Structures are given as C-alpha cells and as structure tokens.
Amino acid sequence: xxxxVHRPTERAAIRAAARSARxxxxxxxxxxxxxxxxxxxxxxxxxxxxxxAAAPEVGT
Numbered sequence: 001x002x003x004x005v006h007r008p009t010e011r012a013a014i015r016a017a018a019r020s021a022r023x024x025x026x027x028x029x030x031x032x033x034x035x036x037x038x039x040x041x042x043x044x045x046x047x048x049x050x051x052x053a054a055a056p057e058v059g060t
Contacts, residue, residue, distance in 0.1 A: 027053055 024030075030053035037045030 024052065 030049050034046060034049035034053060036042075037049055
C-alpha cells in the first residue's frame with residue numbers, strides 16, 4: 001500500500017479556496033444540472049447538484 005503524498009502547495013490552495021467567497025448559480029441552473037446528470041446517469045453530478053440545490057450555504 002502506498003502512502004498519500006501531499007504537494008507542498010496543496011494545503012495553501014485549500015486554505016485560500018476556503019477563505020474566498022464563491023457565489024452560487026441560481027437554483028434553477030442547479031436543478032437543470034441535476035436533471036441533466038440524472039438523464040445521463042452521472043451519479044457524482046447528481047449528488048453535487050442535489051446537495052448544492054438543497055443546501056446552497058454548504059461549501060460556501
């Protein structure tokens with residue numbers, strides 16, 4: 001088993017992203033993305049779009 005090796009800038013990038021405001025798209029766009037993901041069978045896309053549409057404050 002191999003150990004996970006973090007890049008030196010990885011943590012700095014994560015911290016910077018966590019500090020910056022990221023405006024969300026309108027809920028209608030998120031629901032459209034959810035419908036498209038469902039039609040194409042994209043399970044990860046369905047999960048992301050559903051969570052962002054249901055709880056837009058999460059991840060901001």
